[in-house]
Amino acid sequence: MKFRFFLFILLLAVAKAFASDHNFELVNQTGRSFEGLYITTADNKDWDANLLLNGKVLAAGGKIQVRFKTDAKSETWDFNLVDDEGLSVTFEKVKLEGIDTVTLKDVNGTFTAEIE
Secondary structure, three states: OHHHHHHHHHHHHHHHHHOOOOOEEEEEEOOOOEEEEEEEEOOOOOOOOOOOOOOOOEOOOOEEEEOOOOOOOOOOEEEEEEEOOOOEEEEEEEOOOOOOEEEEEEEOOEEEEEEO
């Protein structure tokens, strides 16, 4: 029994060691569906590949887990979301370290990102 508990604790420690501190849940409370999600380091001039693969959509009211490679190193990140009508929304220099949730909202026609 003690060995199983020790093994469980060891597995949790290993999983934590391989998890990036930048991972977060992205919640869409905007009323729009997004077909494109691009995230890149703030100092990068080009957007990386769309994170919504194989026709996946971040639906209105939906949420997804965003995971980074363990070696992802940047203090700030830029986000770009593109909805199903071609509207592009960009958030610049977002600090993600230690963040659990980013909630997208439409406040009187202005898109906001609440960080928790």
